[in-house]
Amino acid sequence: MKKVALLFLCAYALNAAQFNPAMQGYIDELRLEAKKLDPNFKDFDALRGEKIFTTKNIGKNSQEISCQSCHGSDLKKEAKNIFTGKTIAPLSPSANPSRLSDVKEVKKWLKRNFKDVYLREGTAIEKGDVLYYLIKQ
Numbered sequence: 001m002k003k004v005a006l007l008f009l010c011a012y013a014l015n016a017a018q019f020n021p022a023m024q025g026y027i028d029e030l031r032l033e034a035k036k037l038d039p040n041f042k043d044f045d046a047l048r049g050e051k052i053f054t055t056k057n058i059g060k061n062s063q064e065i066s067c068q069s070c071h072g073s074d075l076k077k078e079a080k081n082i083f084t085g086k087t088i089a090p091l092s093p094s095a096n097p098s099r100l101s102d103v104k105e106v107k108k109w110l111k112r113n114f115k116d117v118y119l120r121e122g123t124a125i126e127k128g129d130v131l132y133y134l135i136k137q
């Protein structure tokens with residue numbers, strides 16, 4: 001058993017662009033929901049996620065914003081919250097390993113941030129797409 005665990009750990013360390021087991025569980029949940037929304041659903045798509053992340057929309061306070069308005073266009077760098085002026089640490093998991101590691105945190109912020117930009121909650125498909133995009137950054 002120990003050897004198997006070690007192998008998994010090595011595989012995990014070698015491939016940084018991978019979700020940890022808890023996050024993978026969340027992705028699996030989203031995938032089940034996505035299949036309910038669309039019976040033809042195959043898998044999440046990072047390119048669709050990038051579009052969701054970069055597209056501007058009339059959002060909170062009637063301002064035209066995208067996810068980049070607070071997280072910046074280079075996710076490896078710090079950015080500034082457009083509403084509060086506070087600094088936001090890099091969203092890229094390669095630059096900031098704590099990112100996309102805590103399911104509760106990710107759920108909370110996806111919910112809030114989709115409402116900021118799109119004035120509604122994201123669907124399971126949209127959330128999965130965005131997470132597929134972000135994990136590669």
Ligand code: HEC
Pocket residue numbers: 052053065066067068069070071081082083088089098099100101102105106109110113114116117130
């Ligand atoms: C109004 C500013 C703002 C906008 C717009 C915004 N975010 Fe955020 N986001 C934040 C803040 C603030 C946090 C929490 C502070 C932190 O984690 O540094 C956060 C955290 C997150 C996290 C948590 C990451 C982690 O694991 O720690 C994710 C994922 C995220 N945002 C995705 C998005 C997506 C997707 C969009 C577009 C739909 C978006 N954000 C738009 C401000 C924003």
